[in-house]
Amino acid sequence: MTNINRSPFTDEIEQAEPSREFSMPHFTSFKGDENPKSHLKHYRSAMILYQNNDVLMCKIFATTLQSEAQDWFYTLPSQSIRNFYELSLVFTKEYLSYCSIKKKSDHLFDIKKNPQESLHNYMRRFKAEKARIVGGNDSIAKTAFQAFQ
Incomplete structure (x- = not known):
């Protein structure tokens, strides 16, 4: 008490x-x-x-x-x-x-598209993760996004 x-x-x-x-x-x-x-x-x-x-x-x-x-x-x-x-x-x-753990741009390479996931949902999830990275590098994000294929 x-x-x-x-x-x-x-x-x-x-x-x-x-x-x-x-x-x-x-x-x-x-x-x-x-x-x-x-x-x-x-x-x-x-x-x-x-x-x-x-x-x-x-x-x-x-x-x-x-x-x-x-x-x-x-x-x-x-x-x-x-x-x-x-x-x-x-x-x-x-x-x-x-406290949230600060992530770096290379974290985006860990985001994979699930086989049953639509491209639209994957893009939404990827953008949400990218938004959580403070000072993210756009060229790394672009490369990471393209790497899922």
Whole structure:
């Protein structure tokens, strides 16, 4: 059972009040079943105006967690989080298994057309994989696509 009265933040963070100028940005909630790095990027982008306020970054981040992720947050040891950097590290470590593995363009050579698969479906699957490669090389993609034949 989680103890929601116990905070993993230090007293300094826990007792700090947000400034009156603070306006809560809109966040996508993190439920514990997706890439934590993507959530951190989204969060940092939404909090760009407050990125130098470590206390605020910590306290507001906790509000973006739901379901299993919120349960996890309250299992962190009391007084264990002193800054947003530490919170980001433990968060990423906990949900690391949901991080996508970065692939290189040569991964496309592993995509083979199944015998019963239509060319249209193969092309759709190939394009989807190509889109997941950051900074992909178009000439390698073209060669890989032609290699299936």
